[in-house]
Amino acid sequence: MGLTKCQSTRIGDPATNKGISGGEMKRLAFASEYITDPMILLCDEPTSGLDAFMAQSVVEVMQNMAQHGKSIICTIHQPASEVFEMFDHICLLSAGRVAFHGTTAEALTFFEETGYPCPMNHNPADFFIFTLAIDPSDEENCKVRSDVICTAYGKSARAEEIETIAKYRKPNIHDQSLRTAQELMKTKGVCQSPYRVGWCIQFEALLRRTLISTIREPLVFVARLIQVFATAALIAIVFYQQPLNQAGLKNINAALFMIILVMTIINTYGVIFVFCSEIPIFLREHWNGMYSTDAYFLSKTIVELPFMIFYAILFDAMVYYAVGLVPDLMHFLWCVLISIMVANASASFGYLMSTICNNLVLALAVTPPLLVPILLFSGFFLREEVTPWFWKWAKYCSWFFYGCETLFVNQWMPILDIDNEKNETLFLADGEQVLMFFGYEQKNFQVDLISLLILVVLIRIMAYFFLLLKTYGRK
DSSP: OOOGGGTTSOOOBTTTBOOSOHHHHHHHHHHHHHTTOOSEEEEESTTTTOOHHHHHHHHHHHHHHHHTTOEEEEEOSSOOHHHHTTOSOEEEEETTEEEEEEOHHHHHHHHHHHTOOOOTTOOHHHHHHHHHOOOGGGHHHHHHHHHHHHHHHHTSHHHHHHHHHHHHSOTHHHHHHHHHHHHHHHHTTOOOOSSSSOHHHHHHHHHHHHHHHHHTOHHHHHHHHHHHHHHHHHHHHHTTTOOSBHHHHHHHHHHHHHHHHHHHHHHHHHHTHHHHTTHHHHHHHHHTTSOOHHHHHHHHHHHHHHHHHHHHHHHHHHHHHHHTOOOOHHHHHHHHHHHHHHHHHHHHHHHHHHHHSSSHHHHHHHHHHHHHHHHHTTSSSSOGGGSOGGGGGGGGGOHHHHHHHHHHHHHHTTOOOOBOTTOOSSOOOSHHHHHHHHTOOGGGHHHHHHHHHHHHHHHHHHHHHHHHHHTTOOO
16 A cells, blocks of 8 residues: 555644645555455545545555455546556446446547547546536537437447346345355354454454554643642642531531542543544444444543543542541542542443534533532432432432442541530531431442442443444444
8 A cells, every 4th residue: 555654654634733645645545444355445536636646646556456356436536547547447427327338448439439539649538528518608519419428328239238237137146145155154153253353353453543542642631630630739729628627527528529529520521522523433444344332432441541540549649638638548548449430430421421422512512411410419419308209219320429428438437526616506526427417328338339330330331332323323
């Protein structure tokens, strides 16, 4: 394909940054299709927008593929004479009728016999176009000329030969052969995969491509890093070193809720674009037999996992001790683990929105109203005893609920005394009373962690099936 010299060059985007040339871009498109070894290749104006040299190089690639047993069918836009001569057969259409079908040499002979000889030193392709085109300024004569040529071809021996083949061929031969082959495969226990390589090779290639694509976009990483750092710094400053008294416990609870909220927002919106922007590319490559849906989905989600863990550790490291939470390493590590679990649940929700919606604008519009009920049923805003019975189940679908309960248990169970410096009549004396106030229980700690994990898996499976559903909409 002649792409060796640019194998380490970015493809680029003509609108934003420089990449490979137009000819290399066209050859790369052929290489991408050829990698699955198709028997037939349909190309729509592959030389459009290229100069004569680049157009010839692209057609040479097509010719080379045809010489290796492939059937190449393409439309061509104003080819140069050298390019035109490279085609084995041409089909000329005019006003919906076939004007000619055969070799380029036969085309010149046919037009000459019809009374329209091609001038000397004239590009045959341009001659055919001008002869068959309908000029608005001379529409009547052009239509007559086109009709004469199409009628002449319809009466030619070549056209009659094609009609005879089409008339007397047996259309059921292919179906019978296909059924016989399928029966033999079943008898011998052969199961042919629609993909050219095994699952492991697919996954490895996709994982490497996704990782390279992520590394090549450092601005995205830096932007999210600044987002995490700035948010953590703001929370650390606002809630700095809260005392263990009646006023301080309210602020500590707010800080704990903010940890869950920030992890949700950063990770939901951080991955919501992942599938939206790549759906057309994914569908094309998947339908061409390059890789399976599960290999693609896993590669995209696994690459994001280290970044989620890193952001959660960075955020908690800045917030945890600054706010004045339990100064114990194990409690800090539990807080980090809970944040990572919440981050993954949020990312799963982002993947779900990304696979359901067809574009990023729609996903960004739909996500906020769907996050509101998940947030409301966290137990932080709405007390369970005053929640209508038909809404009580909703908290079990909320990672906010599991995240808040585990974080609150992690923070308040070791606290045996909370100051009541203002001698208030109604006050919370210790951490256990704080948990009771919100309806949280220590015994649910392990169950909540398991529930978070289950929620991560279930939502991600839903996202996968919505992505899989898109692959069935081809026809």
